[in-house]
Amino acid sequence: MCDHHHDDEIRSDNEDFRQLERQIDRRRFLTKTTLGLGALALGSLVGGQKLLSAKVPELATEPSDELLRMPHFAPKAKRMVYLFQSGGPSQLDLYDYKPELAKYQAQELPDSVRKGQRLTGMSADQSSLPVASSLFKFQQYGQSRAWVSELMPYTAQVVDELCFIKSIHTDAINHDPAITFFQTGNQLPGRPSIGSWISYGLGSENENMPTFVVLVSKSAGDQPLYARLWGNGFLPSQHQGVQFRSGKDPVLYLNDPEGYDGADRREMLDYLKKLNEIQYHTYGDPEINTRISQYEMAYRMQTSIPGIMDLSDEPDWVFDLYGPDSRDPGTYAANCLMARRLLERDVRFVQLYHQGWDQHLFLPSGLRAQCAKTDQATAALVQDLKQRGLLDDTLVVWGGEFGRTVYSQGKLTPDNYGRDHHPRCFTMWAAGAGVKPGMTYGETDDFGYNITKDPVHVHDFQATLLHLFGIDHEKLTFKHQGRRYRLTDVHGHVVPGILS
Structure with missing residues (x-):
């Protein structure tokens, strides 16, 4: 399955999260943030990653x-x-x-x-x-x-x-x-x-x-x-x-x-992984992927x-x-x-x-x-x-x-x-x-x-x-x-x- 279809499937898994995504649109972000249009203007002057770019900056979190x-x-x-x-x-x-x-x-x-x-x-x-x-x-x-x-x-x-x-x-x-x-x-x-x-x-x-x-x-x-x-x-x-x-x-x-067995634990982690993946595709915070890997490590460590x-x-x-x-x-x-x-x-x-x-x-x-x-x-x-x-x-x-x-x-x-x-x-x-x-x-x-x-x-x-x-x-x-x-x-x- 291609990545595009995979992303759509993840996003459709949770209607509440989709509603949350709709609430955080560009206008709401600019009105709520303390940075606002000034930050965008500054970003256009200094160059680099665009503030609202869909691509997640990787330089500060991933090995070069x-x-x-x-x-x-x-x-x-x-x-x-x-x-x-x-x-x-x-x-x-x-x-x-x-x-x-x-x-x-x-x-x-x-x-x-x-x-x-x-x-x-x-x-x-x-x-x-x-x-x-x-x-x-x-x-x-x-x-x-x-x-x-x-x-x-x-x-x-x-x-x-x-x-x-x-x-x-x-x-x-x-x-x-x-x-x-x-x-x-x-x-x-x-x-x-x-x-x-x-x-x-x-x-x-x-x-x-x-x-x-x-x-x-x-x-x-x-x-x-x-x-x-x-x-x-x-x-x-x-x-x-x-x-x-x-x-x-x-x-x-x-x-x-x-009263909680291994099957329950596995099922919980699978659902938790889906929620974390939705959050990652929405916000691009690499620490979310870290959280996923830590849950999986904990499961294996058991x-x-x-x-x-x-x-x-x-x-x-x-x-x-x-x-x-x-x-x-x-x-x-x-x-x-x-x-x-x-x-x-x-x-x-x-x-x-x-x-x-x-x-x-x-x-x-x-x-x-x-x-x-x-x-x-x-x-x-x-x-x-x-x-x-x-x-x-x-x-x-x-x-x-x-x-x-x-x-x-x-x-x-x-x-x-x-x-x-x-x-x-x-x-x-x-x-x-x-x-x-x-x-x-x-x-x-x-x-x-x-x-x-x-x-x-x-x-x-x-x-x-x-x-x-x-x-x-x-x-x-x-x-x-x-x-x-x-x-x-x-x-x-x-x-x-x-x-x-």
């Missing part, structure tokens, strides 16, 4: 020809899991070993090290900035001889799979803008998250699952997380992250009401989600690998195991958030507890992906929004200290798909305060992640409010030194 040719070059990564440690883990107590600090214990941080750099309001109120060396022992592990704290014994066993980047730096010094910066490329809310950009650029490899899934550890506390961190911003809403929760309703509003969330088919050795918490749904360990199940079903981007790394006070006890919750499962995920042959094309990233200061916040005692936020340098690591394994990139000074070699900015890190997916970060753009936006804004360079 350049995007349709993505990936731009051969990708190394097919999928990614981002283990975001919210709060700012202390690099000085985990991975960036600084033995010389013991010589300066309790002494004031030299001005020559700080160089007048800004402090948070929490540190600015202190009369002194006493240097605090780590209480924890470090050792070298693996063939790479990477330094790892005693707090991370399981991660220490997989260091030859990891690429430690010790020279990450950021522009933000407080939690909310810093997390937003890492996730969206901008400190202000409203931009698309990195998972949404990858979904928009590459699409899905599993039509029964979302392209972008989010898992948040339960009862982790500390700084709040907001859904906008995995939001689609100005991209079509089908690219937003879908949060999976523990419990009987892993995805909100997905289950059918009581059969695929229960199988993924049911861990009863996992053998005991897998739970032993991830640790005892992996049997408790919603914990970090259980979410790491869930991430593996999602990745092996070709979910493109899995984002884990684990809070609780903000140790301003009582760092030794707080950090020890955090590592006990996360270390084993993190290492297990890397091992599990490798033994299943998935690590070769799966990118794994671990890190927070900034690091911690070398000086103690609050009272420094022989067995206790705290650390403030430090954006100047901190450590993250990556593994898998196209990342050079068993290496350390970047260096910091003896105080762990400034970068001395190979700095990596947040935008550089984001550009490199996109590069591993075969995407040129300068070409993945979206036109919004008159300008083209991208994840890395107008910055960022790929870091070839960490690529295999």
Whole structure:
């Protein structure tokens, strides 16, 4: 059937909607709108799409020809899991070993090290900035001889799979803008998250699952997380992250009401699709098509989600690998195991958030507890992906929004200290798909305060992640409010030194 006859058939399906169409004629539009004839006159002067054109503008909502040719070059990564440690883990107590600090214990941080750099309001109120060396022992592990704290014994066993980047730096010094910066490329809310950009650029490899899934550890506390961190911003809403929760309703509003079977659901969706198609042909709003696709995705997810969330088919050795918490749904360990199940079903981007790394006070006890919750499962995920042959094309990233200061916040005692936020340098690591394994990139000074070699900015890190997916970060753009936006804004360079 030709498109013209198809359109007529759709419009005839609903007489009420036809009446609505008749009411919104050109005269009524011009009398009701606040723009009126002035907008039409302006449109004729500036050119471009006519205001009342029957053709729907596609530039701001659909991928351009350049995007349709993505990936731009051969990708190394097919999928990614981002283990975001919210709060700012202390690099000085985990991975960036600084033995010389013991010589300066309790002494004031030299001005020559700080160089007048800004402090948070929490540190600015202190009369002194006493240097605090780590209480924890470090050792070298693996063939790479990477330094790892005693707090991370399981991660220490997989260091030859990891690429430690010790020279990450950021522009933000407080939690909310810093997390937003890492996730969206901008400190202000409203931009698309990195998972949404990858979904928009590459699409899905599993039509029964979302392209972008989010898992948040339960009862982790500390700084709040907001859904906008995995939001689609100005991209079509089908690219937003879908949060999976523990419990009987892993995805909100997905289950059918009581007494409502699959046939009823299918019939309702079919009628709803017809109404949405009528609305689309009338108004041309592309978000209507997004709504249709989301309803269809939800219908398909009703059969695929229960199988993924049911861990009863996992053998005991897998739970032993991830640790005892992996049997408790919603914990970090259980979410790491869930991430593996999602990745092996070709979910493109899995984002884990684990809070609780903000140790301003009582760092030794707080950090020890955090590592006990996360270390084993993190290492297990890397091992599990490798033994299943998935690590070769799966990118794994671990890190927070900034690091911690070398000086103690609050009272420094022989067995206790705290650390403030430090954006100047901190450590993250990556593994898998196209990342050079068993290496350390970047260096910091003896105080762990400034970068001395190979700095990596947040935008550089984001550009490199996109590069591993075969995407040129300068070409993945979206036109919004008159300008083209991208994840890395107008910055960022790929870091070839960490690529295999």
